[in-house]
Amino acid sequence: MARVLVLYYSSYGHIEMMAQAVAQGAIAGGATVDIKRMPETVPVKLVESAGFRVNPDHPEADPKELTDYDAIVVGTPVNYGNIAAQVSSFWARTTGLWKDGALVGKLAGAFSSTGSQHGGNEAALLSMHKVFLHHGMIVIGLPYTYHAQLDDDRVAGGSPYGATTIAGKTLSLQPNEVELGGARFQGEHIAKVAGKVFG
Template identity: 65%
Template sequence: MTTKVLVLYYSSYGHIKTMAEAVAEGAAAAGATVDIKRVPETAPAEVVAAAGFVTDHSHPEAQPADLAEYDAIIVGTPTRYGNPASQMASFWDRTGGLWAQGKLIGKVGGAFTSSATQHGGNEATLLSMHKTLLHHGLVIVGLPYAFAGQMTLDAIAGGSPYGATTIAAGDGSRQPSEVELDGARFQGRHIAEIAGKLSA
C-alpha cells in the first residue's frame, strides 16, 4: 500500500508555505502520496490586512478529522517566541476527539519552522511541536546529520536535528535558501520512508 503523508502548515508571509512544498516534494520522491493542507487563519481580517499576511492560498484548509487518514503528519509553523504560531496551536487544540480515541497513535510525525533570526527560537518551536505530537502518540522523526547541509559554515543556513528550518529576516525579505529547501526535502523523504516501513 502507498504511504500517505500530510504536510500541514501555517504561513503568514509565505516562507513556511515554500518549505512545505519542498517537504512534500521530498516525501513524494520516496513514493508517498502527499497532500499539502493549511490550518485556518484565526487573526481578524483587519489584522491580516494591516500586517500584509498572504491571503492567496493555493492549498486547501485542513480539518482535525483529516489527520486520521494519514500514515505521517509533517507540521510546519513559524516561530512565535519559541512556540508554534497561535493559528497552528489553535488547530491542535481542536484535536481532543482524536486524542481521546487514540486515532494518531503509531503514525510518524515531524516538524519544520522559520524564524526572523538565526537564534530566534527555531529549536524551541520544533521541540514544542514535538510535545503535541508525542501526546497524540506519534513517532517523532527529525532531520538527521545524514543531511550534511545543516552543518555548513560557509553561509547563514537553517537546519536542526529536530527538523528543517529557515531564517526569514526581521522584515521577511530573506527567502528559504537552496540548502534549507534541500533540508526540507530530505526530512520529507526521510519521514515518508520511515512511515512506509512502519506501515508495511
C-alpha cells in the same frame, strides 16, 4: 503506498515554501502527499493590513482529517520560541482524537521559520514534538545524514529536530537551497520510513 500530510501555517510565505519542499521530498520518497494549511485565526482586517499571504490552492485542514494519513509533517512560524498561535489553535481542536488514541503510532515531523539566527526555531520544534508525543505519535527529525546542515560557510537553518529557515529581521530573506534541501530531505526520510512501517 504511505499517505503523508504536509500541514502548515504561513503568514508571509516562508513556511509555505518549506512545505512545498517537504512535499517534494515526500513524493520522491514514494508517498502520496497532500498539502493543507491551518486556518487563520486573526480578523480579516488584520490579515489584509499586515499583508498576510493565503494560498487558496492549499485547502484548509480539518483536525478530523488527520486520521486519514500515515505521517503528518507540520510547519510553523516561531513566536517567541513557541509555535504560532494559529498552529496551537488547530491542535487544540484535536482533543477528541487524543481521547480516542486516533493518532497513536502515526509518524510526525515538524519544520519552522524564525526571523533571526537564534530566534527559537529549535524551541518551537520541540514544542511541536511535545504535542506529537501526547498523541502517541512517532517523531522523526532531520538526521545529520543531511550533511548540508553542518556547513558553516553561510547563515542557514537546519536542526536535528527538523528543517528550519531564517527569514531575517525584516522577513525579506527567502528559504535558501540549504534550507529547502533540508525540507526535501526530511520529507523524503519520513516518507521512506512510513513506507516501511505502513507500506
